[in-house]
Amino acid sequence: MATRRWFLGLALIFCVCLIPALSVDKTNFKTCEQSSFCRRQRSLEPGPSQYRALLGSAKLTADKFEIQLINDKTKVPLLLEVFGLHGNMTRIKINELKPLKPRYEVIDVLVGTPASENLQVTGQDDNTLELSLGDGGQKLLVTGSPFRLDVLSDQELVLSVNSRGLLYFEHLRARKDTLSAKVSSAVGNMWHKVKNLFSSDSEKTNTASENDNQSAGEEPETVNEEETKKEEDEAGMWEETFKTHTDSKPSGPSSVGLDFSLPGFEHVYGIPEHADNLRLRTTESTDPYRLYNLDVFQYELYNTMALYGAVPLLLAHNIHRTLGIFWLNAAETWVDISSNTAGKTLFGKMLQYMQGGGETPQTDVRWMSESGIIDFFLLLGPSPTAVFKQYASLTGTQALPPYFSIGYHQCRWNYNDEDDVRNVDASFDEHDIPYDVIWLDIEHADGKRYFTWDPHKFPTPKNMLTGLKEKRRKMVAIVDPHIKIDSAYRIHSEIRSRNYYVKTKDGSDYEGWCWPGSAAYPDFTNPEMRAWWSSMFSYDQYEGSMDNLFVWNDMNEPSVFNGPEVTMHKDAVHWGGWEHRDIHNMYGLYVHQATAEGLIHRSGGKERPFVLTRAFFAGSQRYGAVWTGDNAADWEHLKISIPMCLSLALAGISFCGADVGGFFKNPETELLVRWYQAGAYQPFFRAHAHLDTPRREPWLHGQTNTDIIREAIQQRYALLPFWYTLFYNAHRDAEPVMRPLWVEFPEDMSTFAIDDQYMLGSALLVHPVTEANAREVHIYLPGIGEVWYDVHTYQKYKAPQKLYQPVTSSTIPVYQRGGSIIPRKDRPRRSSDCMQSDPFTLYVALDLQGEAQGQLYLDDGHSFNYQQNEFVYRKFNYSHGQLTSSSLDPQGTFETSEWLERVIIIGSSKPNSITLHQPDGSETQLEFEYNSQTSVLTVRKPGVNIASDFTMSLR
Known part of the structure; x- marks a missing residue:
């Protein structure tokens, strides 16, 4: 719903005025420069990290690896924790070792505690520790000075953390020139005393162990007050005004930031919501992408401004691998993206490669959040499907809608x-x-x-x-x-x-x-x-x-x-x-x-x-x-x-x-x-x-x-x-x-930047007409050795192919993938509920091998009874002239009277006869029609229950 502007009148009187807007008023929303923490984070230039990992403080327990980090300027210590997770995931958290008071950690987002995998230290030298990350074959290299993390898969570098030295963790501190700072400090000291009083023996032992590690030749934890004091007077640290609103910032500066380098990746996606292209742009010369839920009145397109929602999940994809970075932070967040191939044409990249001087393509991603801790998950795929499942194991799947x-x-x-x-x-x-x-x-x-x-x-x-x-x-x-x-x-x-x-x-x-x-x-x-x-x-x-x-x-x-x-x-x-x-x-x-x-x-x-x-x-x-x-x-x-x-x-x-x-x-x-x-x-x-x-x-x-x-x-x-x-x-x-x-089609680079057409499941390709006065649309049909069929005309196209599809005002370009079977109900009714008992038609689109597969899921459509196995989940398979129906999940007990009215086989030859075989041994000869111009075979009234096993044989 649109935001109408409310203007305050005299005293308590107000009026509401609807302002006709041609576009968003950008002045109502901050830029990175106007957001002081983003400005501070972004002012840190790539270079050697300010942090060192104190290798002598490393500690490995049953469920995690811990190591302390020290800021060489401020001497503020941080604690880094690494969790190897089941399913080829890794969780990494960075927090202050001894914060002045607790920092917020996101709750209620994860669906449970992720199952852990055992970590092992598999190598060490003077400046590096090597960890084995569970069963996925991945290694994590922890470099001491300057601090960085590298994830390797089969000795190949997949991802680096802090390789550009942009870890920037603003520690909580007391403001030196105010009474509130003294109160804040006293509250912090009291919190530490209470925490120590109620902490378990193991926690006390851990703290003692950490102190022992510090005293064993490592840097002390004493904060460099002089270095910290240099920051005190920077605008926006302790109070920030935007337009007529002042943010009091009672806890002072508390932002966190970290960089990730993705060698071999040129395409990154995700971090919705933005009114922008699917492939994320580089932001060296623009504002970073902003994640901050806002009511943006008639939003502008093709920019990085924040919108109504925020999902801090970024995916990277190349022909070899897909991976994800899930940044678990609910505060205002900005995401910078840079690339060493940005601005280079495809010809330029090819020429550079042919001349032997080409560097590995790389995308760098920098996350910056106003408060909280650093808490992120590396979803190491390696396939797109694996990344989806990894993320869903953390945050849950899409609710099954009525x-x-x-x-x-x-x-x-x-x-x-x-x-x-x-x-x-x-x-x-x-x-x-x-x-x-x-x-x-x-x-x-x-x-x-x-x-x-x-x-x-x-x-x-x-x-x-x-x-x-x-x-x-x-x-x-x-x-x-x-x-x-x-x-x-x-x-x-x-x-x-x-x-x-x-x-x-x-x-x-x-x-x-x-x-x-x-x-x-x-x-x-x-x-x-x-x-x-x-x-x-x-x-x-x-x-x-x-x-x-x-x-x-x-x-x-x-x-x-x-x-x-x-x-x-x-x-x-x-x-x-x-x-x-x-x-x-x-x-x-x-x-x-x-x-x-x-x-x-x-x-x-x-x-x-x-x-x-x-x-x-x-x-x-x-x-x-x-x-x-x-x-x-x-x-x-x-x-x-x-x-x-x-x-x-x-x-x-x-x-x-x-x-x-x-x-x-x-x-x-x-x-x-x-x-x-x-x-x-x-x-x-x-x-x-x-x-x-x-x-x-x-x-x-x-x-x-x-x-x-x-x-x-x-x-x-x-x-x-x-x-x-x-x-x-x-x-x-x-x-x-x-x-x-x-x-x-994860290996087809032609698809990586396409966002005007898409797939529904694996079976339908859709390219809506989105241009005024269009007479044709440019369509790419992917898949080496695959075929596609126009769902309206049944015309067959071999892939991969670019084609110009003529369109009229009634055309919706949709193509069924050869090798798929789609269930439909073709009798129009006034609502979906009125279609409940209507019969099905199966649309079988054959691939070049004359095969196809599909699925059908049914339940009552409205209750949670499917969780008690009241569902039907069927698999349809066409191969060697036989269409079979079998159960994908035998636990399903849902009963339905819905039946199969027709089977339409696209890309078929004409059979001599079609026989329906049922489990009781009965056989029925079926009527059919064949259109030789379209190669479409229509089988009429098999009449079987859609939830039953059957075989239809073409001879």
């Missing part, structure tokens, strides 16, 4: 009232266009008081919901995390009475301006607050709600209209005494989590939730869907939706989509039609529009365009079994639903 949620969603800000909802719903039926969900924005609530209904516009919400339910449809209503300050508003009164609001630095409830006017912000970092919030979704608490009402969390960055950068002050205080600066990027995740758990609890733990969120962090995939925020109705925003969702998919969040038609402005008819065609092939498919835009429901643009939009939506519904199977594979095995071409 079946209806992968259908089409109709939304705008706002459907006016109950009559408007009924009329829109009826118009879908009148125009024979399927849809599953109609949405309500903020105007449905009573004065922006969430969990309520406007008594004049929505006086009988249960009647409205019942009407939708009778048509087997759903509704989504918005519930935002800012709460109107109104003593007569029950939600506000209860949160205040329970002391669950975020606090200011002075201890009062934090207040800001948002849609209701003056609002307070629940502290979702508090597990008690999250549990209470969840309880508000029960049917007896959320009056007027029913089981077909689901939820949308917007503005959860959090958005604070009169706050710094339109968000919360960093010195606000959360549960446990942590500052907002420490947890900012996790706030939206916590809102999403609490809401999803509320929908689960209201059903007694039986029903899967559907919750859409705008803000997100690592792990948000466990709770539902995201969308790309307040986009605009122009062609460039349509184009950018593809790399934005691909980046999210690489970071574990598969359930992604963009507002069809663009949220802001008014799309021309051609753009709207093309956006429907693109949206039909993205995981989350929702049309949405700004309050001030004219209505643009699918039937309002002339009969011809209505027909084209209907066809696009019907294509989506025909493929729902395929989509649902992809989501199950994402949930079960961390396979992205929507994925870049290089994931499927």
Whole structure:
């Protein structure tokens, strides 16, 4: 939802003014130069590291390796810990050895404690230790002076840490010229005494051992006060002002930074969310990529500015290996990327190589976070699939969505009232266009008081919901995390009475301006607050709600209209005494989590939730869907939706989509039609529009365009079994639903920078038309020795091949990969639920060897019963003229009456006969048709249950 500017009037009077914006006002958001910690971090130039590893302090235990680092200037000691993890992963943490007070470490993101692998010291000399990292064949070299880490695989250098000497760890300190510094120091000393009092004997032994190592010829731990004092007066260290907002920084400077070098890698991806290309750019001459969840009003494209969500996961890929770096820090983070091949043309690289002077391509990545500790995971692959599984083992897989949620969603800000909802719903039926969900924005609530209904516009919400339910449809209503300050508003009164609001630095409830006017912000970092919030979704608490009402969390960055950068002050205080600066990027995740758990609890733990969120962090995939925020109705925003969702998919969040038609402005008819065609092939498919835009429901643009939009939506519904199977594979095995071409073709360098076409699973290649007045599109079909088939015409193309595909206004370029089998339901209905008992058609696309494989996953589509094995998971295999169906997981016990109506075999020759063989020994001759022009064989009415074993033989 767009951010309308709230202006404070005299005294307590305010007015709300909607500002028509042509683009984002960049002055509302910091640059790296304006963010003092980023400026300080970036001022450190590459060179020999300020740090040494004290090899004499090294200690190996059952689950980790420890070694102390010392800053040669300040003499501040750090503790580095290395954890070898199961599954070819390594975790490395760096913290102060004796911080003045605890530094924040991210919780609630990891799904559990990662299983450890035994580490071994396998070599040592005067300046190097060699560690064996578990069973993956990797080695970690720890260099003492200057400090650096190198990861080797089979003696080949894979990755280096601090090779450019950019480790920069701002230790906590007391400010020398203030009384607060003395208090801070006293608090720190008291904390150390309390920690020592309650520490275990082993911890005391470890501390003593560390001190012994220090005294054994290593540097002392005494801080160099003179060197530290040089930093005291630098602007922004202890207080920072941006525009009219001052950040008090009670803990002083606390940023951390570290560099990673990736030899052999030219292509890096990930770190969403940014409105940019899939392949990350170099940032030597621009701002770094920023990860800081913000409400950016009509965001600008192709830059590194922060947006609504932040996933600090970066992937690197070349023809030999894929690896990932997961930087577990929830504070404001900037990511610099540089490359020794940046700016060189392909010809220049080839010439340099041929002349024998070529250096190994290398990408360098530098992470800089405002607070917390250094805590990162190296995901060593080596394949793309392995990296996805490694990351999912840490943060979880995509939640399996309820079946209806992968259908089409109709939304705008706002459907006016109950009559408007009924009329829109009826118009879908009148125009024979399927849809599953109609949405309500903020105007449905009573004065922006969430969990309520406007008594004049929505006086009988249960009647409205019942009407939708009778048509087997759903509704989504918005519930935002800012709460109107109104003593007569029950939600506000209860949160205040329970002391669950975020606090200011002075201890009062934090207040800001948002849609209701003056609002307070629940502290979702508090597990008690999250549990209470969840309880508000029960049917007896959320009056007027029913089981077909689901939820949308917007503005959860959090958005604070009169706050710094339109968000919360960093010195606000959360549960446990942590500052907002420490947890900012996790706030939206916590809102999403609490809401999803509320929908689960209201059903007694039986029903899967559907919750859409705008803000997100690592792990948000466990709770539902995201969308790309307040986009605009122009062609460039349509184009950018593809790399934005691909980046999210690489970071574990598969359930992604963009507002069809663009949220802001008014799309021309051609753009709207093309956006429907693109949206039909993205995981989350929702049309949405700004309050001030004219209505643009699918039937309002002339009969011809209505027909084209209907066809696009019907294509989506025909493929729902395929989509649902992809989501199950994402949930079960961390396979992205929507994925870049290089994931499927990792050795094809031509695919590495492509982001205008993509794969759905391994079977469909999609290239939406994203240019105005397009008459053709340029398509690359990858795969040596592979074939592709146009899904509309069945024309066959051998790969690899670049082709120019002619397009008309109704064309959606989609190609099925030879060797794949796709299940579809080809009978159009009004909603996905109405298709529940419809029969299947299998589309079998043969490869050059005359073979194909595919899968189908089924369950009840809405409950958690699949976790008790109530599912069907089938494998279809075509080989040597036989199509067989068998179980991929025999534990599945789900029973279905759905049956197989047709089999369409693409790229086939004409058989003489087709026989169906069933396990009871029965045989049935089947009818078929063969089209010699398209080489398509259609087998009619096999009639078998889709969940049964069978063999179909072609002779």
